[in-house]
Amino acid sequence: MANVIxxxxxxxxxFKGKPAVRDLSLExxxxxxxxxxxxxxxxxxxxxxxxxxxLRPTRGNVSLFGLDLKNHRSEILARTGxxxxxPSLYEHLSARENLEIPRRILxxxxxxxxxVLRIVGLEDVGRNLVKTFSLGMKQRLGLAHAFLxxxxxxxxxxxxxxxxxxxxxxxxxxxxxxxxxxGVTVFLSSHLLTEVEQVATHVGMLSQGELVFxxxxxxxxxxxxxxxxxxxxxxxxAVALLSRHGWDARREDGFILAADIDVAAxxxxxxxxxxxxxxxxxxxxxxxxxxxxKMTESIGQ
Amino acid sequence: xxxxxxxxxxxxxxxTLALWMVLVTPLVMVLLQFAITAKRAxxxxxxxxxxxxxxxxxxxxxxxxxxxxxFVTLETSLLAGLENTGKNWKSLLAxxxxxxxxxxxxxxxxxTLLWAAHAVLIAGTIGSGTLLKLIHPNLNLGHMPLDPFVVxxxxxxxxxxxxxxxxxxxxxRWHSYSVALxxxxxxxxxxxxxxQSNAFGSWFPWSLPIRAVLNGASGQDRITxxxxxxxVVAATIGCWEFVKREIx
Numbered sequence: 151m152a153n154v155i156x157x158x159x160x161x162x163x164x165f166k167g168k169p170a171v172r173d174l175s176l177e178x179x180x181x182x183x184x185x186x187x188x189x190x191x192x193x194x195x196x197x198x199x200x201x202x203x204x205l206r207p208t209r210g211n212v213s214l215f216g217l218d219l220k221n222h223r224s225e226i227l228a229r230t231g232x233x234x235x236x237p238s239l240y241e242h243l244s245a246r247e248n249l250e251i252p253r254r255i256l257x258x259x260x261x262x263x264x265x266v267l268r269i270v271g272l273e274d275v276g277r278n279l280v281k282t283f284s285l286g287m288k289q290r291l292g293l294a295h296a297f298l299x300x301x302x303x304x305x306x307x308x309x310x311x312x313x314x315x316x317x318x319x320x321x322x323x324x325x326x327x328x329x330x331x332x333g334v335t336v337f338l339s340s341h342l343l344t345e346v347e348q349v350a351t352h353v354g355m356l357s358q359g360e361l362v363f364x365x366x367x368x369x370x371x372x373x374x375x376x377x378x379x380x381x382x383x384x385x386x387x388a389v390a391l392l393s394r395h396g397w398d399a400r401r402e403d404g405f406i407l408a409a410d411i412d413v414a415a416x417x418x419x420x421x422x423x424x425x426x427x428x429x430x431x432x433x434x435x436x437x438x439x440x441x442x443x444k445m446t447e448s449i450g451q
Numbered sequence: 452x453x454x455x456x457x458x459x460x461x462x463x464x465x466x467t468l469a470l471w472m473v474l475v476t477p478l479v480m481v482l483l484q485f486a487i488t489a490k491r492a493x494x495x496x497x498x499x500x501x502x503x504x505x506x507x508x509x510x511x512x513x514x515x516x517x518x519x520x521x522f523v524t525l526e527t528s529l530l531a532g533l534e535n536t537g538k539n540w541k542s543l544l545a546x547x548x549x550x551x552x553x554x555x556x557x558x559x560x561x562x563t564l565l566w567a568a569h570a571v572l573i574a575g576t577i578g579s580g581t582l583l584k585l586i587h588p589n590l591n592l593g594h595m596p597l598d599p600f601v602v603x604x605x606x607x608x609x610x611x612x613x614x615x616x617x618x619x620x621x622x623x624r625w626h627s628y629s630v631a632l633x634x635x636x637x638x639x640x641x642x643x644x645x646x647q648s649n650a651f652g653s654w655f656p657w658s659l660p661i662r663a664v665l666n667g668a669s670g671q672d673r674i675t676x677x678x679x680x681x682x683v684v685a686a687t688i689g690c691w692e693f694v695k696r697e698i699x
Binding site for chain 2: 225228233236238243257
């Protein structure tokens with residue numbers, strides 16, 4: 151339990167009687183990059199607001215750093231940096247002035263502003279007004295805001311939203327470095343599995359307010375279904391042959407798909423020995439995106 | 452923590468219209484009064500009466516009845532707009548400052564801006580009187596005593612607190628400018644009519660400041676007590692609601 155930095159006990163949040171998240175039990179390990187995934191409207195932002203105390207759960211408890219959020223709000227928030235959706239900034243102030251606001255509240259040293267501006271690569275434009283910044287720069291400044299002080303946990307809501315490909319790459323590499331170089335645990339939400347696949351160590355999947363998967367990225371990869379794709383001259387007869395051997399095979403998109411990958415070689419041999427021309431044979435697996443879609447669809451049904 | 456939050460609220464004022472209004476709004480009033488007095492200088496010189504008391508009285512009345520309610524409405528809306536327009540509430544309230552400090556510091560800033568505007572109004576009116584003396588040496592402006600100006604303005608400053616506390620809550624409660632502006636304008640208009648009513652005028656928050664300084668108005672101390680006590684209650688209720696509020 152000492153290694154668990156975020157823990158929610160079956161939290162439910164209802165708006166006008168309708169649940170936005172239901173019986174959500176999250177467990178985020180210290181030093182991990184936990185990606186919280188779900189389609190738009192799944193309840194990700196609601197969960198993040200519950201973790202930051204901006205919303206109160208209808209039922210259940212939220213604990214961060216082993217402390218109950220209800221009773222230790224200030225202590226927890228002093229150790230938690232956040233970026234909720236678009237960065238909240240004062241456009242009429244400079245980047246430094248924007249950081250001065252949380253710095254004063256956190257009672258962090260003035261030099262901290264230089265430190266965080268360096269981390270996000272904005273040290274040269276610190277005195278410029280935020281209204282002159284591009285969206286990518288604002289997003290990085292929002293992240294700098296979250297780094298200020300002695301933050302041990304970062305909660306980031308869709309941190310790459312609105313960034314161009316270069317900005318997304320930068321943000322990814324920055325997030326990847328956080329646990330190792332800065333000792334920070336990251337909890338980030340996204341609706342793009344392909345994106346978080348490259349940075350996350352752990353994943354939680356949310357669908358219609360319910361957690362459908364939680365575990366390491368390796369555990370998630372193990373859930374991928376594999377199949378054999380066979381390209382052959384006479385599909386109809388080939389499927390009949392494979393079925394006679396007791397293998398589960400079907401036609402799809404001009405190929406044969408067989409479920410059992412362990413017998414790929416045996417199927418190939420049987421087909422060739424029976425006079426079929428096999429011009430394609432491959433083993434393919436579900437992408438994580440497909441795994442995710444299957445999970446979320448099963449909840450939808 | 453309160454002082455730290457208060458300092459951040461002061462920092463947010465940098466380069467804002469809210470800060471400029473502290474100078475501009477009372478100076479508009481001063482200029483208006485200067486122009487009126489200068490235009491009527493010949494009449495005032497002819498009757499030989501001291502021109503300072505009517506100049507001061509008109510300034511106080513127009514400011515208290517019209518300019519100040521508009522100033523309070525605009526200031527509270529602009530200050531709330533700093534958080535509303537950038538959807539800054541979520542990041543501000545995710546900082547480790549008790550929520551009451553945020554509500555209270557914003558209220559203190561509004562009150563300070565109002566009182567600063569009053570100081571500008573007083574200084575500007577004295578400057579305007581001095582300039583009128585130079586332009587029209589025959590205009591009887593006496594020795595321009597400060598008591599008839601400063602004492603009522605102090606009373607206005609204190610009795611305005613109830614309206615400020617209510618308008619502050621309205622501005623922070625609804626994120627749309629139009630709600631706060633509409634509320635403030637309607638309250639100002641009702642206040643203008645309510646001043647005439649002894650039964651209603653002594654209780655309606657937007658009528659209290661002018662009732663507290665009108666010549667002959669009875670119970671000025673009672674009005675001051677009502678305004679201060681009401682302000683404390685309104686600020687406390689507003690703060691309680693703000694602390695409990697969910698940020699969706």
